[in-house]
Amino acid sequence: MRLASLLRRTLLVATAATGFFACCLGSAQAVEIQYWQYVFDTRVQAMTQLIKQFEAENPGITVKQVTFPYADYQTRLIAAKAAGRGPEVMQLFYGWLDTFIAGKLIQPLSKELFKETEIEQEFFPIVSAMKRNGQYYGLPTAVRCMALFYNKDLFQKAGLDPEKPPQTLDEMVAAAKAIVKRDAAGNYTQVGMALDIARQDHNWWREILVRQFGGESYSADGAKVAYNSEAGRKALEFYTSLQKMHHVGQESFMDEGQAAFRSGLAGMVVDGTFRIASYKTIQTFKWGVAELPTVDGKRANFGSYFANAIGVGASGEKLAAADKFLAFVSSEKAMNVWLDKVGELPARRSVALTDANIKDPIYGPFIRGLGYAVTPPMTNELAQRQVSIDMINSVLLKDAPIADALQAAAEREQAVLDKARSK
Amino acid sequence: MTATTIPRRNKGPGSVWGKLSIATKQTVWAWAFLALPLLFFTVVRFYPTLEAFYLSVTDWDLLSEARFIGLENYRRLFADPAFWQVFRNTFAYLIFGTPIAILLSFAVAYYLDRVTVLHGFIRALYFLPYLTTAAAMAWVWRWFYQPPPIGVINSLLAVFGIPAQPFLRSVDQALPAIMVTSIWAHLGFQIIIFMAGLRAIPTSYYEAARVDGLGEGAILTRITIPLLKPTTVFLVIFSSIGFLRIFDQVYNMTSNDPGGPLNSTKPLVLMIYQTAFSSYQMGYAAAQTVVLFTILFTISMAQLWILRSR
């Protein structure tokens, strides 16, 4: 078997050679850090661009971006930490801060590099949700709140003034009724409102409508559910009436609310700042943004943000690189890239509240909304969100009475809150 | 068979090896061959099974140390109405899915076997879905089930004047809708197996039966089906296990509200996945996997018993 032994010998030499070269090449000078976030198309693209810029300015550092589906994201982080492998910089929703601190996933920001007074001067006040025991644990690149997107062309065709979007909830329902179209069999061919519980509507209900009808969603410290009230009932009644009574929309029409709006078959949709960049690619119709409609003159909005934090495992060279990267993505430059690519508002006040932005027909309503937006503490965002989704579904799909559905959801969510706090 | 004619290849005539009996040599060779595989099965199958059982009696959640908590996980599981919904769903997939799949595939195999025109082509048509990736096809079907104006199935129904169905948006229709996807994917495999079983039946049996004057229907019930028993048992068990473990289709077809709406489509494996990887409660998830194992084991044993040869 001369061929076999020849092959074997060649393989040995090849392996040895490769190993030798690998050793030599392995000693690269660059420090590599990892950045983790969950999958959101425009944010991933924006981060990719920022990473390129950062690497160009800091030749000794490479940043690797790793992404996961939303539902898995937290577990992946925690599992990685358990295996001793976490990222140096990671994204987290402001509401996850307590979990992440308890799970020892992140470390507080260095006080020299990220001065407290500077942060409080420059950023919007809602950034204080990232502070625990006098230390900041992360900084957001952008903040967001919600507004009403509307299709100007559909407004015009329905005989409404495209430059005068609805100001009150009643006007909104009336506009939706004018736009909605159904075929002979009763199927929607065009909806007045694009409804999507799983995306943003649960937030619209819980943080905005409940407040507008005179209630609160949670107690001030976030420990108790407070929407099991008359206000909560009215808010749930209103939201579900859009589909059940007014027939201006249907859940999962076009599978997702934002898909319905993009396709030009929805008159309006309640959505967040983060959707701006995606909607900007729409070519087939003109659209506009309006502040969320009022109820009895009351305005409300839900402000939230994803922040970036430093992983607990980062030290030495990697920590220095991570600090630099965090500072970079929280800088004015990065925020403007973010505004352009994602559409979320800069977290620094001076960057957001420029004349141009305030007067901008698209950013303006969001900036105004941010002025009175509330950022309630969140404990287990995934579970709490599921409670709202299931509650609305039980009314829409099973005709559960409003009061019962609300009661059941409140109890269920309270259990979630209690369990999390008892840990 | 002389024992001493084995020439000494590697060892001298006085070596230990040469003096061993054939039986002993066989044993040595056997264990030599089996050593690595057995190590593999132990490390990859047996040890993890024990570990899963162990985890199921702890409260480990990746954040803190695992604590022994006895049967607490199981108590919690059986007290959770969501679990019973999941349990019902899993059995619904089994109880409706398997009979439909078996009947359908048998019917197709039976008639396809008699087809001569374009036999290969038609067979390919039925087999192709089996080769597709569940994850990919789940998205195709999800699109099919959309409400008008984009849903293909609803558009077809509209042609016949049938009102649009909510399918994936209905707590009643969602599970059957997903089950159809799974039946569709595996039909080809089952048809081919049935056809193999059909062809294994000697034609002499049929000839003898016809000589005896039996009609087609009687031949079917008295000869074909009984002789297909091993094949049928194989497919019933295979199909049952597949339905009890369904995951890929549900995960991809309900990605915005997994297992929804209102948990109406959630099978046990999806619950396990969420418990372990969305809520990172490893101990609780391990308990759920033990329950899955018990169900699979019980059902398989029950089927083997019920369908055993008499």
Add this chain to the structure above:
Amino acid sequence: MSAVPKTPALPYAMLRPGRIVAWTVLFLGGIVMVTPLLYMFSTSLKSAGQVYDLRLIPADPTLANYIKVLSDGRFMRWFFNSVLIATIVTLSCLFFDSLVAYTLAKFRFPGRYVVFLAILSTLMIPTEMLVIPWYLMASKFGWVDTYWGIAFPGLMTAFGVFLMKQFFETVPDDFLEAARIDGLNEFAIWWKVALPLVTPALSALAIFTFLGNWTAFFWPLIVTTDQSLYTLPVGLSSFAVEQSIQWEQIMTGAALATIPTLLIFLFFQRYIVRGVMLAGVKG
């Protein structure tokens, strides 16, 4: 190698209309079966605006979606990963499963039945139950995000052992004895004498193992975090979620994931079907 005999076409002239009906129903059924595939390909050739036009033949077919998705670069990577993993695992199974099966079928030694039962019992254990311990094992040894991590659970299977054992039992002992007399050692006997006699079973096993690994989703989903290591099904799933419901993109991704298996099927149809049949007969 002759396959099992076909049931002969029975000369029942009276059933002709019945047979035509049966054929038609079967044919239409077959068309219904592949309709999802047809729509998938059809939509992948449509532009975004046309997706909602439900005609099967696109009005204005375009390859733009394919270009966009392929230039993404990740798809080729995912395809490569799937090919690599499936091939490695298949080769490993072919080697080890048949070795074990041969040993159990042809060797007499104490503990033979126990070993066989033990291996068979692993068929009862669902992978879903093992996934968490596997994940913990992989985390501990640093196998997360490695090819080894994705491949290791499947390198040997009880199903393969079971299947091959059935076929090895049909190999006449005389052949093996003759080889022993000729001076071959046991390993050589297996490799050169026994294996060639069971090639149909080997190809059946190869097909099943390859297909099973090609379409595997659950474990690869769990053990990989790095997108560059995703196998095709996992990559496609994450791609679809990313696309925020741009159906033409998703369908293109699904089509790309399906085309390789379809091509293999077209070329190897006979072997694949025969392999499945053989497994069914022996199963």
